[in-house]
Amino acid sequence: MTTREITLRADDITFGYVRDRPVLTRWSAEFPAGRITSITGPSGRGKSTLLYLLGLMVRPTSGRVLLDGSPVHDAGDRTRARLRASVFGFVFQDAALDPTRTVLDNVTESALYRGEDPRALAGRAHSLMERFGVAVPGDSRPGQVSGGQAQRIALCRALLGDPPLLLADEPTGNLDPGSARTVLDAFVQHARDGGTVVLVTHDPRLAAECDEHIRL
Amino acid sequence: MTSTRRLLLAVHREAMASARSQRTATSLVALIVAGMCVAVLLTSGRTAAAEDAVLSHIDDRTTRTIVLRATGEGSGLDTSVLAPLGRLEATEAVVGLGPSQDVTNVAIPGGTRVAARALYTAAPVAGLPVTRSPLPGSAAVSLAASYELGLAGRFHGALLEPSGSTLAVTSQVRTPDYLAFLEPLVVVPERVTDVTPLATVVVVTRSSSDVETVAGVARDLAAPLDPEHLTIETADELGRIRAAISGDLGTFGRSTVLGILAVTAALVAVNLYGLVLLRRRDFGRRRALGATRGVVVALLLWQVGVVAAWAATAGTAAAVAVLRTEAAAPLPDARFVVAVAVLAVGAAVAAAVPPALYAASRDPLRELRVP
Structure with missing residues (x-):
C-alpha cells in the first residue's frame, strides 16, 4: 500500500507549560516523508511535548508547525481536529484505550472522527489485529489483554486510516523483544510506503533502527 | 444510504x-x-x-346561563327579543317562558298544582318540544312534573287550567340543566306570531366569557321602560369560583x-x-x-x-x-x-x-x- 507523502516541519517553535520556563526554545526540525525519525534524550527535555506540538494537540507559544510547507499550528480547533483524524496516527505512551469498550471498538474509534462508519472498517481492523498478533475475541475489553497487547492494539488504531504521519510515544516501552520487533517492522513498512514516522523513545535499539535521529 | x-x-x-x-x-x-x-x-x-x-x-352550562325576569310592568321582556338573541354567534340557546299558571290533573280533582308556562323558542332546543307548529292546547311535561301531577311517569293525560279549559299532555320535556330551576316543568308550546309579553327568558352562551356581553345585549334589546322591573341573573359567583x-x-x-x-x-x-x-x-x-x-x-x-x-x-x-x-x-x-x-x-x-x-x-x- 502506498501512503500519501507529507513532510512535517517544526519551525522555530517555543513552548512552555509555565510562563518564562520554556520546555522548548526556538526549536526547528524537518521530518521528511518516507523516513523514520527518532527523538531521544533525558526525561523532562520535552520529547513527548514535542510530539503533541507536532500532532497539533497544543499550539506553540511561538513558531510554526507546517505540513508540506503550509502552516497549521494556528488553524482553528475544527481544522486541527480534522487534521488529527485524517492526517495523523497516534500511538500514546500508555496505549490510551477506552476500558469500557471492546478492543474492536477501540481500533475503529477514530474512523468516526474522519466521517467514516467504524463498522465499515471492521474488516481492515481485524486484518491489522491479526498482523500484530492481537486477534482477540470480538467482545474482549482492554482490561482483558496484556500491556504489550494493548500497545499493539493502539498501533492498529493508529494505522487503521493509513495516515501519512505516524507519531509514537515510547511505542515499545511495554513490549517484549518479539513484539517490539513486530512493531518496529510496522513502522519501517509504513515509512517505506511513503509515510512519515516520528518516534519518541528511550530504547537505543529502536533508535538505532531509525533513519534520522534528534536528541533533545 | x-x-x-x-x-x-x-x-x-x-x-x-x-x-x-x-x-x-x-x-x-x-x-x-x-x-x-x-x-x-x-x-x-x-x-x-x-x-x-x-x-x-x-362549565356544564351553569356558568353560561343568563336568566332575565320580568318583575312588573315596563320590563320590556317580550317575544321580540328571542330572535335577535338567537342570532348572536355567542348564543347557544334561547328560551322564552310566559307567566305561570297552576294546572292540575283532570283525573285527580284537587290534586297537586304544578306551574305551567307558555314556551317560545327562536330555534329548536334540545329536550324541549318544537314550537314552530304546536298542536293547539297541547302541553309537555317533565318526568318530575308527571309524577307531581299523578301521571305516574307517563306523558299523556289531560290538565285542567284555572280558567276551566283543558290541556292535552302530548309529549315529554327532557329538562335541560339550565331550566332545572323551573322543575317540575310543564310547558305549553306556542308559536311566535306577534309580540307577546314574557315572564322569563333564559339564554345560554357558548362560553362563560360571553355572558357579560350577551347579558348587555339582552338588556338593550328589552329596553325596559322601568329598569327596576327587569332583573338579569348570571352565574357571576360561579364564574369567579x-x-x-x-x-x-x-x-x-x-x-x-x-x-x-x-x-x-x-x-x-x-x-x-x-x-x-x-x-x-x-x-x-x-x-x-x-x-x-x-x-x-x-x-x-x-x-x-x-x-x-x-x-x-x-x-x-x-x-x-x-x-x-x-x-x-x-x-x-x-x-x-x-x-x-x-x-x-x-x-x-x-x-x-x-x-x-x-x-x-x-x-x-x-x-x-x-x-
Whole structure:
C-alpha cells in the first residue's frame, strides 16, 4: 500500500507549560516523508511535548508547525481536529484505550472522527489485529489483554486510516523483544510506503533502527 | 444510504455504545428522568386532571346561563327579543317562558298544582318540544312534573287550567340543566306570531366569557321602560369560583412542574459532571484522535437524549398505569402527559449541555500526557 507523502516541519517553535520556563526554545526540525525519525534524550527535555506540538494537540507559544510547507499550528480547533483524524496516527505512551469498550471498538474509534462508519472498517481492523498478533475475541475489553497487547492494539488504531504521519510515544516501552520487533517492522513498512514516522523513545535499539535521529 | 445518514447512524451507534458502557451514569439519568415523569404526573397531573374535571362540571352550562325576569310592568321582556338573541354567534340557546299558571290533573280533582308556562323558542332546543307548529292546547311535561301531577311517569293525560279549559299532555320535556330551576316543568308550546309579553327568558352562551356581553345585549334589546322591573341573573359567583380554581390550581400545578423540572435538570447535570470528571481522560483521547468539540458535544447530548426519551416513555407509562388503577383519580389530558414527557427529555438534554461543553474542552495534552 502506498501512503500519501507529507513532510512535517517544526519551525522555530517555543513552548512552555509555565510562563518564562520554556520546555522548548526556538526549536526547528524537518521530518521528511518516507523516513523514520527518532527523538531521544533525558526525561523532562520535552520529547513527548514535542510530539503533541507536532500532532497539533497544543499550539506553540511561538513558531510554526507546517505540513508540506503550509502552516497549521494556528488553524482553528475544527481544522486541527480534522487534521488529527485524517492526517495523523497516534500511538500514546500508555496505549490510551477506552476500558469500557471492546478492543474492536477501540481500533475503529477514530474512523468516526474522519466521517467514516467504524463498522465499515471492521474488516481492515481485524486484518491489522491479526498482523500484530492481537486477534482477540470480538467482545474482549482492554482490561482483558496484556500491556504489550494493548500497545499493539493502539498501533492498529493508529494505522487503521493509513495516515501519512505516524507519531509514537515510547511505542515499545511495554513490549517484549518479539513484539517490539513486530512493531518496529510496522513502522519501517509504513515509512517505506511513503509515510512519515516520528518516534519518541528511550530504547537505543529502536533508535538505532531509525533513519534520522534528534536528541533533545 | 447517503454518507450523511451513514455518519448520523454511526454517531447514534457510538452514543448508544457509550451509554451501554457507562451503565451507572446511564441508569442514573434514566431513573432521574423516569422519576420526574412519575412525580409530575402523580402530583401536577392529578391536579390538572381534577382541575379539568371541576371546570368541566362548572362549565356544564351553569356558568353560561343568563336568566332575565320580568318583575312588573315596563320590563320590556317580550317575544321580540328571542330572535335577535338567537342570532348572536355567542348564543347557544334561547328560551322564552310566559307567566305561570297552576294546572292540575283532570283525573285527580284537587290534586297537586304544578306551574305551567307558555314556551317560545327562536330555534329548536334540545329536550324541549318544537314550537314552530304546536298542536293547539297541547302541553309537555317533565318526568318530575308527571309524577307531581299523578301521571305516574307517563306523558299523556289531560290538565285542567284555572280558567276551566283543558290541556292535552302530548309529549315529554327532557329538562335541560339550565331550566332545572323551573322543575317540575310543564310547558305549553306556542308559536311566535306577534309580540307577546314574557315572564322569563333564559339564554345560554357558548362560553362563560360571553355572558357579560350577551347579558348587555339582552338588556338593550328589552329596553325596559322601568329598569327596576327587569332583573338579569348570571352565574357571576360561579364564574369567579371558576377563575379562582383555574388560577390557583394552575399556578400550583405550574410551580410544581417547574420545581420538579429544575430538580431533574440539576440532578442530571450533577450526574453528567461526575461522569465527565471521571472520564475526562476518555474525552481527552477522543479529542486527541480527532474528535471536534462539536462531535464530543453531539455524542454526549444524543446519548442523554435517547436515554431520557426511553426513560420518559417508561416513566409516563408507569404513572398512567398507577393512575388507571385508582378508580377515583381522573386521568390528565393526553396533551399534558405528552408535554410532561417532552419537557423531561428537554430538561435532561438542556442540563447535559454544560457537562458536554466541559467534556469537549478537555485538553488532550493535559489528559493523556504521562508525567
